[in-house]
Amino acid sequence: LFQTHVVESSRPGRVGPAAVLEFWVGILTQQNLWYRDRTVLFLMDQICRSAFTHHQEECVQRLLYQQHKIALGYHGDRGLLSSLVGWIAGNATPSFIEGQSLSGEVRTLTLVLSNCRIRAVILCETEGNIFAAFSPKILQKAQQRLKLPVAPSLQRLQVYRWACQALSTPPDHPLLPLVWQRFLQLYLRQPGPEYGLDAGGCIGRRFFQGSTQAVLLRDLRQRLQEVSDFHHAASQALRVPPTHTPSQGEDRPNSPPHLFLTSPQIHTELVRLFGVFAVWLDDETLQKKEVYLPSLPPQYDPQRLAKVMHKQQELWVEYVDQERVQYDEREVLDLWDKVKNEPTFIQSNNHAFTDYTNPSAARKRIQSNLQKHTIPRPLPELQSQRAPVPEVPSACLADPAAASTLLQQDLCCLQEQARFAVSREAQQVALESELLENLPLLYRNRPEQVTMALECRGQRGGQPCQGAAHITVTCECVQKQEAVETQIVSLRSDIKQLQTEAKTPPPQSLAQAAVHTEKFITALVNLYKAKPTAAVQSVGVAAFYKVVSFVCEDTLRHPPTRQYLSSCVEILGQVFIQGNQAECGRVLSTILEQRRLCPLLSPFFTPNAAPNQLVSLYKEVVTSLHPDSADVIFMLLTKVSTRHSLGCFSLRHSASPPSRC
Structure with missing residues (x-):
């Protein structure tokens, strides 16, 4: 579409191709994240090709450079140096060379966007250290000087990006010679006095000293050989004449004349050019010292090498296959004209024909494309998840029997x-x-007879010694009992096995039971505090005595269970038992029946809350007096306040008794 627009605008009296290119570039770059959309990049590539064909490269380059400044967060008080180094370091900068953007859609776009001034930034910041060794410290120094938030990435340098572009560009691409030209301009760069440096060799080799960069340089050399072989084979093939007639070519206005080399001559020239590139890349002398270029042999092509080293930015368009570019453009235009000029009834009768220009057929095209794909699988069935701890039934909060069953x-x-x-x-x-009983039995003393030799240490009475005297001594020796040792080893093994079992985590059902009981008590207490009713209180009282019934010798000897049951009894007792006049007698009976529960239940025995039952409660405590239960009786008697009870009794029999005591 826009190619036809450009051709039509080139006619006499029209706006011209520059205005049309600006129009289309403006529309495409207004899209959100346009530099990541493959469709937009393909169209931008076509625009760049048209601009190159109609000699309007400066127009497109100016617009795209403005987009780069916007993407970099460019503003007026920021210098070009900071902007370019920020391009190296920033991750938000759109990259047209790295990653998935190496496909064929963006070859021309990379050529238009990139420039070689980033190398100048690195040289300015290194202050001559580039000739010693190139390392990330140089980029960190530039970061500190420019106060960048992050250190620049080595892979974002132009020399590496153009190297990757040269590797990924197909050998038959028309712009491949220009890509290699841009890379070699960076690789064979000779910084001189403009950077405060002495004249010396090229600097490109110093960027490929690492192991990863050395592999990249080796791949570049191999790629040059492959491209040379490809063009050598293409130069030997017969040229296929164009399919269009001269009259068709004459009908197209502003068609550029064939001013460049034609096939197969261009392939022969490309073989020679890439051979020269290989010589430049392999010669280490160019990297070590300054070379007098006129003295080089012809295979170096000294004139072209001088242009590269002296930073001449003129592109070698004579090596671009203009015929192929124009042929591809004509093919697209012919196809477009054929579709637009084909009668409607022919299109409707042709079932294989798809009209991509008809908006009303969009639904049909979408359905047709969807039918080409496999039917997606249905959604997986929703698996019902059971809660690890079941909810407390509402009936248990109103029915004492149901609550007792749950507990x-x-x-x-x-x-x-x-x-x-x-x-x-x-x-x-x-x-x-x-084990302690068997340890003393491990060794036992047994009497043994031992024969000892006593040597003579001199003469006695002038008679010589007749030899050592042998005597027999009876003593007790320590002897290990094998049977006891075997039994001790077995006991230690059993003890270790018990300790291992004790370290195993408790079963999940135990945690579920504890949490379920806690949820029930919490829900019951919250319900009673929100709406105190007799039904909820009766459930709380039943739950209290149910928990108390599970307090036994085993639970009291097990600290975790003892602490858990004590907490449950304390919460239920404080809310439902303490101060409850009707439960004083039952609490006392429970304590007297199970005296071990006295420390647990005595805080909830409040006889002062039931003055009518005080005498009977006191009598029951006194009649239960026993020498073995003196401490329990004493603790219960401390709960009775005689003065408070007599005061309430006298007030109740007075003329005007108060409403409460």
């Missing part, structure tokens, strides 16, 4: 765990006691 199931699990732990503890105590 029975959960507290039985806790009680069984406590009994198992206590039995394991008792078993370990028994094993350790047996």
Whole structure:
């Protein structure tokens, strides 16, 4: 579409191709993240080709450079040096060379956008250290000087980006010679006095000293050989004449004449050019010292090498296959004209024909494209997830029997765990006691007779010694008991096994039971505090005595269960039992029946809240007096306040008794 627009605008009296190119570039670059859209990049590539054909490169380059400044966050008080170094360092900069953008859609676009002034930034910041060794420290120095937020990335340098572009560009691409020209202008650059440096060799080799960069340089040399072989084979092939007639070519206005080399001559020239590139890339002398270029042999092409080293930016367009560019353009235009000029009835009868220019057929095209794809799989079925801890039924908060059943199931699990732990503890105590009993029996003294030789240490009475005297001595020696040792080893193994079992985590059902009981008590207490009713209070009282019934010797000996049940009894007792006149007698009976529960239940025994039952409660406490339960009786009697009870009794029998005591 825009190619036809450009051709039509080139006619006499029209606006000209520059205005049309500016129009299309403005439309495409207004799209959000246009530099990541492959379709937009393809169209931008076509625009750049048209601009190159109609000699309007400066127009497109100026517009794209403005887009680069916008993407870099460019503003008026920021210098060009900071902008270009920010391009190297910033991750937000659109990259037209790295990653997935190396496809064929953006070859021309990379040529238009990139420039070689980034190398000048690095040379200015290094202050001559570039000839010693190139390392990330140089880029860090530039970062510190320019106060950049992040250190620049080595892979964002132009010399590496153009090297990757040269590797990825197909050998038959018309712009491949220009890509290699841009890379060699960076690789064979000779910084001189304009950077405060002495004249010397080229600097490109110093950017390829690392292992990764050395592999890249080796691939470049191999790529040059492959491209030369390709063009050598193409130069030997017969040229296929154009399919269009001369009259068709004459009908097109402003068609540029064939001023450049034609096939197969251009392939022969490209073979020679890439051979020269290979010589430049392999010669280490150019990198070490300054060379007198006129003295070089012809295979170096000294004149062209001088242009590269002296930073001449003129593109070698004579090596661009203009015929192929124009031929591709004519093919697209012919196809476009054919589609636009074909009668409608022919298009409707042709079922294989798809009219991409008709907006009303968009739905049909979308459905046709969708039918070419495989049918997507249905969504996976939703798996019902069961909560690890079930919810508390609402009926349990109003029915004492249902609440007791719920607590029975959960507290039985806790009680069984406590009994198992206590039995394991008792078993370990028994094993350790047996071990302590067997340790003294491991060694035993047994009498043994030992024959000893007593040597003579001199003469006695002038008679010589007749030899050592042999005597027999009876003594007791230590002897290990093998049977006892075997038993001790077995006991230690059993104790270690018990300790290993004790370290294993508790079953999940135990945690579920504890959390379920806690949720029930919390819901019951919150409901009673929000709306205190007799039904909820009766459930709380039943839950209190149900929890108390599970307090036994085993649960008291198991610290985790003892602490958990004590917390439950304390919460339920404070809310539903403490100060409850109707529960004083039952609490007292429970304490007297199970005296071990006195420390647990005595805080909730409040006889002063029931003055009518004070005498009977006091009598029951006194009649239960026993020498073995003196401490329990004393603790219960401390709960009775005689003065408070007599005061309430006298007030109740006075003329005007108060409403409450």
